[in-house]
Amino acid sequence: xxxxxxxxxxxxDTTAGKVFNLxxxxxxxxxxxxxxxxxxxxLSQSTLDFLYIFEVISIAIFSVEYLLRIWVxxxxxxxxxxxxxxxxxxxxxxxxxxxxxxxxxxxxxxxxRLFRIxxxxxxxxxxxxxxxxxxxxxxxLIVFLFxxxxxxxxxxxxxxxxxxxxxxxAFSSIFHSMWWAVATFTTVGYGDVYPVTLGGKIFTFIMxxxxxxxxxxxxxxxxxxxxxxxxxxxxxxxxx
Amino acid sequence: xxxxxxxxxxxxDTTAGKVFNLxxxxxxxxxxxxxxxxxxxxLSQSTLDFLYIFEVISIAIFSVEYLLRIWVxxxxxxxxxxxxxxxxxxxxxxxxxxxxxxxxxxxxxxxxRLFRIxxxxxxxxxxxxxxxxxxxxxxxLIVFLFxxxxxxxxxxxxxxxxxxxxxxxAFSSIFHSMWWAVATFTTVGYGDVYPVTLGGKIFTFIMxxxxxxxxxxxxxxxxxxxxxxxxxxxxxxxxx
Amino acid sequence: xxxxxxxxxxxxDTTAGKVFNLxxxxxxxxxxxxxxxxxxxxLSQSTLDFLYIFEVISIAIFSVEYLLRIWVxxxxxxxxxxxxxxxxxxxxxxxxxxxxxxxxxxxxxxxxRLFRIxxxxxxxxxxxxxxxxxxxxxxxLIVFLFxxxxxxxxxxxxxxxxxxxxxxxAFSSIFHSMWWAVATFTTVGYGDVYPVTLGGKIFTFIMxxxxxxxxxxxxxxxxxxxxxxxxxxxxxxxxx
Amino acid sequence: xxxxxxxxxxxxDTTAGKVFNLxxxxxxxxxxxxxxxxxxxxLSQSTLDFLYIFEVISIAIFSVEYLLRIWVxxxxxxxxxxxxxxxxxxxxxxxxxxxxxxxxxxxxxxxxRLFRIxxxxxxxxxxxxxxxxxxxxxxxLIVFLFxxxxxxxxxxxxxxxxxxxxxxxAFSSIFHSMWWAVATFTTVGYGDVYPVTLGGKIFTFIMxxxxxxxxxxxxxxxxxxxxxxxxxxxxxxxxx
Numbered sequence: 030x031x032x033x034x035x036x037x038x039x040x041x042d043t044t045a046g047k048v049f050n051l052x053x054x055x056x057x058x059x060x061x062x063x064x065x066x067x068x069x070x071x072l073s074q075s076t077l078d079f080l081y082i083f084e085v086i087s088i089a090i091f092s093v094e095y096l097l098r099i100w101v102x103x104x105x106x107x108x109x110x111x112x113x114x115x116x117x118x119x120x121x122x123x124x125x126x127x128x129x130x131x132x133x134x135x136x137x138x139x140x141x142r143l144f145r146i147x148x149x150x151x152x153x154x155x156x157x158x159x160x161x162x163x164x165x166x167x168x169x170l171i172v173f174l175f176x177x178x179x180x181x182x183x184x185x186x187x188x189x190x191x192x193x194x195x196x197x198x199a200f201s202s203i204f205h206s207m208w209w210a211v212a213t214f215t216t217v218g219y220g221d222v223y224p225v226t227l228g229g230k231i232f233t234f235i236m237x238x239x240x241x242x243x244x245x246x247x248x249x250x251x252x253x254x255x256x257x258x259x260x261x262x263x264x265x266x267x268x269x
Numbered sequence: 270x271x272x273x274x275x276x277x278x279x280x281x282d283t284t285a286g287k288v289f290n291l292x293x294x295x296x297x298x299x300x301x302x303x304x305x306x307x308x309x310x311x312l313s314q315s316t317l318d319f320l321y322i323f324e325v326i327s328i329a330i331f332s333v334e335y336l337l338r339i340w341v342x343x344x345x346x347x348x349x350x351x352x353x354x355x356x357x358x359x360x361x362x363x364x365x366x367x368x369x370x371x372x373x374x375x376x377x378x379x380x381x382r383l384f385r386i387x388x389x390x391x392x393x394x395x396x397x398x399x400x401x402x403x404x405x406x407x408x409x410l411i412v413f414l415f416x417x418x419x420x421x422x423x424x425x426x427x428x429x430x431x432x433x434x435x436x437x438x439a440f441s442s443i444f445h446s447m448w449w450a451v452a453t454f455t456t457v458g459y460g461d462v463y464p465v466t467l468g469g470k471i472f473t474f475i476m477x478x479x480x481x482x483x484x485x486x487x488x489x490x491x492x493x494x495x496x497x498x499x500x501x502x503x504x505x506x507x508x509x
Numbered sequence: 510x511x512x513x514x515x516x517x518x519x520x521x522d523t524t525a526g527k528v529f530n531l532x533x534x535x536x537x538x539x540x541x542x543x544x545x546x547x548x549x550x551x552l553s554q555s556t557l558d559f560l561y562i563f564e565v566i567s568i569a570i571f572s573v574e575y576l577l578r579i580w581v582x583x584x585x586x587x588x589x590x591x592x593x594x595x596x597x598x599x600x601x602x603x604x605x606x607x608x609x610x611x612x613x614x615x616x617x618x619x620x621x622r623l624f625r626i627x628x629x630x631x632x633x634x635x636x637x638x639x640x641x642x643x644x645x646x647x648x649x650l651i652v653f654l655f656x657x658x659x660x661x662x663x664x665x666x667x668x669x670x671x672x673x674x675x676x677x678x679a680f681s682s683i684f685h686s687m688w689w690a691v692a693t694f695t696t697v698g699y700g701d702v703y704p705v706t707l708g709g710k711i712f713t714f715i716m717x718x719x720x721x722x723x724x725x726x727x728x729x730x731x732x733x734x735x736x737x738x739x740x741x742x743x744x745x746x747x748x749x
Numbered sequence: 750x751x752x753x754x755x756x757x758x759x760x761x762d763t764t765a766g767k768v769f770n771l772x773x774x775x776x777x778x779x780x781x782x783x784x785x786x787x788x789x790x791x792l793s794q795s796t797l798d799f800l801y802i803f804e805v806i807s808i809a810i811f812s813v814e815y816l817l818r819i820w821v822x823x824x825x826x827x828x829x830x831x832x833x834x835x836x837x838x839x840x841x842x843x844x845x846x847x848x849x850x851x852x853x854x855x856x857x858x859x860x861x862r863l864f865r866i867x868x869x870x871x872x873x874x875x876x877x878x879x880x881x882x883x884x885x886x887x888x889x890l891i892v893f894l895f896x897x898x899x900x901x902x903x904x905x906x907x908x909x910x911x912x913x914x915x916x917x918x919a920f921s922s923i924f925h926s927m928w929w930a931v932a933t934f935t936t937v938g939y940g941d942v943y944p945v946t947l948g949g950k951i952f953t954f955i956m957x958x959x960x961x962x963x964x965x966x967x968x969x970x971x972x973x974x975x976x977x978x979x980x981x982x983x984x985x986x987x988x989x
Contacts, residue, residue, distance in 0.1 A: 068442040137426055155408035168875035186857055202788040211474045217458035220700050220940035234931045245968035248485035253975035255493035308682040377666055395648035451714045457698035460940050488725035495733035548922040635888035691954045697938035728965035735973035
């Protein structure tokens, strides 16, 4: 019976395995939606009651699933301390342990359980291709990350000197200027802080010309890596 | 005579066919412009009268066209329930049926009729190339879509915890925070909601660094797919 | 002497030709800067006098240059009605003709004269490569342009229905909603108009997911075209 | 002993050299953090004292390092006037020279010293690849830069004519309009200036359609250059 259950729980190729795993995924999504609804203000008591009942049911299902996964695992310890084992554990534990600190937020770990869905739909090839591409440009991406942080810091220092006197509130320190740099170079531009002096505006212009060039690099790197990856695949196919 | 009409209506290679289809496209564009003008506030009665007269004329033309298309179709039912058949139908029906619900908005379906224009100008090859490229990266795009929604949700949850106490109005629930996440990660940044706490700002910075990386992926994917597609074409041409 | 002048004016390979053309470019840039300064409010009379004197001098130089170019041209009519011939003419004519309409803005045509600079620095190869790339994807770019305008219009219609009742001022017609659509899908997001209703926000989210995909296409197209172009060059070089 | 020290200071391959250089980098990062903290308003006297003591210690370390680097250099003058030599000098000099002008900001030059870190971690290959890619498209990037500045200027002139009468404050001259152009075409869109007239909005729309096409070019260029670069590497590997 353990072998049979093992095939249902761990093997998503069989029909029973698919049904079981899709059911668990469905409960996870429902419990995430329920978690999100809970944050709405002014919920009626009946809604809160309903959400609590659903929480108890879903925790019961997750707990049974967790125990079953331990039972069917070849190496129990290996599962418990694996990535998914820990995620499964932290998804149910806040319900049982009520400490002075509110652990309920930990339930958000259930999100990570959703990753199992990729196993189910066999998107692993697409993910593999993306992973290979990212790995091949890892060093360039790290150089780019350093360059970005360097640019953000230099921009923050620069704008601090230009704008500090004109807007002592918004640009009260380099740390405060960093927020401007983040909002500007990601091109989000909320509009809560922006330069008003002539010097600050010209500085922003020059840094943006450089910054947009840097922002263009990661897209280019990924595109190049994916193209390279594709070519090797084409050449392999031609070699067959 | 039916065969002759059929060639005019369905075959855009003949001069008569081109003239007929261009004329219909022209009326569609005029009727869309008229539909848009109607939404302007404070229109004079004479303008409204003019727009109504134009609407009657265009509906008459579209109705005649619809009946002709049914008449010349080899399989009448097949046309009626085809994509374009249904679009043609819904473009005229709101005029004839006046129910309690205002169906006039359905007229916007006329927009879909404009797609026939691509047939006319033989851009099908360019569209084919784009379609082939998109199909070859369908799986990666779905993975990317999941990753985006995941990122948006996680960001909304995070910012909710950081900003809820400081801005209970703007971040009153995770649903409300989702709006911030959408405006931020698309880099639109309207500026109606933005973090004010230090934690929220640092969280925004970290999530944006990850998020912009994810946003870079679809461009890279499409670029790679189009390059791959081109290469196969080059190699084919060289083989000839 | 005409042949000698011709070589100086039209041939940028000789030292004299380079000096002459760089001098003209320099005067053009100065006259554009002067044009820009003129728009500053509260200029002192002495500054205005200085700018006027400079304008007279630069017009004198341009007029002499124009006449010389006509004189040395093999076919005078061909030069006069060529692109650069017309640009040269419109750059000086507003000074001589004072009509009731203020023609001084036409001086901005001088900007177009700057294009001659590319001849000087031999960047024509780089420009050629870009042009070839753009030409090879002309059809796809037109399809993309149509798709963009279609998306903008549909978004404007949609947001009009969602937001018109809540914000009758900002979304008073589909034309007004178009402005929101432009600011949103280019991700500029000024923040002067944005949706406030739940429906409008969800609609914005969905349209943005589609819209950002469409915005990713032109970058991908150009990248692919440039890569393809490069490859043909590489293969040619290898064939040699 | 000089040869031994030379190997520690200049050669990052030995363990002692790695430890020495990592230590210096660590002090540089600490001194940059200290510099950033100093800009915070309302610091307590004890914090200021602590920061000053740290500043004295770090300057002492940097001074000793600078003198050592001169001592071990084969050509003393060559080091002093090399890029890193000058950077090392300007990183310590503001402490010793107190003039009427506040030179303390020069300390920000220490940031440049951080570049030595790349030597340490051997990311030079990744940087080389990026540099090769950038060099191969240098001409195209310059053309693009000219096109960008041209577009920004033309947009500023255009919006000035459309908006000057409606918003004489925000668009008081072409220079002021340039700020709008920068914020718009980088898609930052702070929302401090935006067109309000119909003409200005339509002009913005048209210029943005062109502008986004231009902004797409550098990403495409870099992607293409990186792909080309990769291909040559693949072909080389296959040739071996």
